[in-house]
Amino acid sequence: NDLAVDNWHPLSRVQGQILPDNSISVVYYDRVFAPVPNVSGNALPNWEDLLLGPASIGYVLTGPGHALVIGGGGGRDIYNALTSGQTVDVIELNSAIRDAVDDSMGDVSGSPYSREGVSTSIGDGRAILAARDTEYDQIHIGFTDTLSANAAQGFALTENNLYTLEAFEEYLDHLAPRGILNVSRLEKLVGDEAIRATVLTMAALEEHGIEDPARHMVVIRGSDSIGAASAPYETVLARLGPFSDAELATIRRLADERGDGVVFAPGGPYHGAWADLAEAPSWQAFCGDYSLDVCPPTDDKPFFFNMRRLGSLFDSQTGYHYGVDPFQLLLLTLGILVVLAVVGLLAPLRLSRSGERPRFSSLLYFAAIGLGFLMLEIVLIQRFVLFLGFPTYAISIVLFALLIFTGVGSGISARLSHSRRTLTAVLTAAVALILVATFTLKPVLRELIDLPFPARALVAMALLAPLGLALGMPMPLGLARFSSLYRRSVAYAWGVNGVASVLASVLGIALAIHFGYTAASLAAGACYAFALAHAALGRWSAPDDSAPVAAEPPIDIDSELAESVSG
Numbered sequence: 001n002d003l004a005v006d007n008w009h010p011l012s013r014v015q016g017q018i019l020p021d022n023s024i025s026v027v028y029y030d031r032v033f034a035p036v037p038n039v040s041g042n043a044l045p046n047w048e049d050l051l052l053g054p055a056s057i058g059y060v061l062t063g064p065g066h067a068l069v070i071g072g073g074g075g076r077d078i079y080n081a082l083t084s085g086q087t088v089d090v091i092e093l094n095s096a097i098r099d100a101v102d103d104s105m106g107d108v109s110g111s112p113y114s115r116e117g118v119s120t121s122i123g124d125g126r127a128i129l130a131a132r133d134t135e136y137d138q139i140h141i142g143f144t145d146t147l148s149a150n151a152a153q154g155f156a157l158t159e160n161n162l163y164t165l166e167a168f169e170e171y172l173d174h175l176a177p178r179g180i181l182n183v184s185r186l187e188k189l190v191g192d193e194a195i196r197a198t199v200l201t202m203a204a205l206e207e208h209g210i211e212d213p214a215r216h217m218v219v220i221r222g223s224d225s226i227g228a229a230s231a232p233y234e235t236v237l238a239r240l241g242p243f244s245d246a247e248l249a250t251i252r253r254l255a256d257e258r259g260d261g262v263v264f265a266p267g268g269p270y271h272g273a274w275a276d277l278a279e280a281p282s283w284q285a286f287c288g289d290y291s292l293d294v295c296p297p298t299d300d301k302p303f304f305f306n307m308r309r310l311g312s313l314f315d316s317q318t319g320y321h322y323g324v325d326p327f328q329l330l331l332l333t334l335g336i337l338v339v340l341a342v343v344g345l346l347a348p349l350r351l352s353r354s355g356e357r358p359r360f361s362s363l364l365y366f367a368a369i370g371l372g373f374l375m376l377e378i379v380l381i382q383r384f385v386l387f388l389g390f391p392t393y394a395i396s397i398v399l400f401a402l403l404i405f406t407g408v409g410s411g412i413s414a415r416l417s418h419s420r421r422t423l424t425a426v427l428t429a430a431v432a433l434i435l436v437a438t439f440t441l442k443p444v445l446r447e448l449i450d451l452p453f454p455a456r457a458l459v460a461m462a463l464l465a466p467l468g469l470a471l472g473m474p475m476p477l478g479l480a481r482f483s484s485l486y487r488r489s490v491a492y493a494w495g496v497n498g499v500a501s502v503l504a505s506v507l508g509i510a511l512a513i514h515f516g517y518t519a520a521s522l523a524a525g526a527c528y529a530f531a532l533a534h535a536a537l538g539r540w541s542a543p544d545d546s547a548p549v550a551a552e553p554p555i556d557i558d559s560e561l562a563e564s565v566s567g
Helices: 053-062 076-082 095-104 125-130 165-173 193-207 245-258 273-279 283-289 326-351 360-388 391-413 420-447 453-471 474-485 490-515 517-537 559-566
Strands: 002-008 013-018 024-029 032-037 065-070 086-092 118-122 136-142 175-186 217-226 229-238 262-264
Touching (some): 013 095, 024 095, 053 136, 053 217, 053 245, 076 086, 076 136, 086 125, 086 136, 165 175, 165 193, 193 229, 193 283, 273 283, 360 391, 391 474, 420 517, 474 517
Parallel strands (some): 065 086
Antiparallel strands (some): 024 032
């Protein structure tokens, strides 16, 4: 085996392996791989060479036209569209994949991204599509995903935004009058992916006002090569208009010739989980009764690959067949952190001399803003993943903006009175801004997603500025007042705040997975509301509450920057 390319890219590591004795080679990006067809000269491999018979049936129905392929990968979907008589627009997130397939492996791949009739764009599929008015005869998404971060980070910042209800509505909006949405997922890998994609498509059609979405959908089974094994998959074909009887007859015939038959179609046949879906009174009733959570993901809960229900958290690998279950790992991490927090903070607090020991209740303020700040930070990063196009960009820009503006807010707080009134006013503003961001940020970003990337980066900075300024003040103001009462115990305040921040990084994701990012954002707001009540009613302030507190010695801190580092 010959390693043709091994490149590190800001988005992932990309390797290309040439397998000259096989019909395909392979391109790897982190833990995921995509087949690269071995092509001779200018020849175009057909659906049989590509093992993409079910996906090719959609092109037969629409005839020659204009197709969009989201996620070009190793080029199989591009060739499948070309051999079906399509001109092809390709959106590939990672330029390193395109370069590996087209350049480093071009002698064997035939350079699919550069073929005549192919136009390639690099960037996020949804962001680029939203900026276009083009209507496509076929929108094709074939196994497009990255599972690279799942096991290591417990679903934190994974790029699942292609598989949400809002995303599928966007795809349907860009179909030509008789165009087809063509989506392929493995039957079982990270949960029951194919049935979840089916339910998601059905829900999106219903959102478009279609009363009987089952008349507008067909699901075909196929078989793909996964390493040395063969894995079943399903291709979901959907359109805004119903399939005619003649089209359904053609689909059934081609499904037997090019795949393993139809598993769901108007009038049948129905097989497996799709038979249960056909018999259910609605897709809502079906997914409510199904053993895994196959209800449609949304932009608020974009975890397509998490199908765990709360009641099955400790079942052995239920619904997860690709390595370690990330959510179990997430819970294990949370448990370890809680134990370390108790040992590392409560034990020293208990053992310290009574004259230097602050009241435990006085430390709750710092725990609350530590939890709130980091949970909100996680929500903001995820909100901007879709807007900015990739987690790397969201992490960089959101953290940069928050560090800058919380630092500015911390500096401003040094010029303010350290009175209870000032602190409660600042916390009131923080709670209000969190609530505003919770309910307005998502629709605002959705409206502006078609802006050029530099403009989106500037918009992100501008939207984060007020929040950063407000959240930069509670820590230094609270520390100044705390130090006036417990002069030798400021380290405890920092410690509680830092540990709470670390706990929040896990707790925020756990909340988002099962209740959504809106719930996680509201939890962050609740933490700041608790801090507000503590500041207004708690007895940890200086004796003279109306005058600024003189700290001995003066505290010189860039509080929120230090808080983020400690978190």
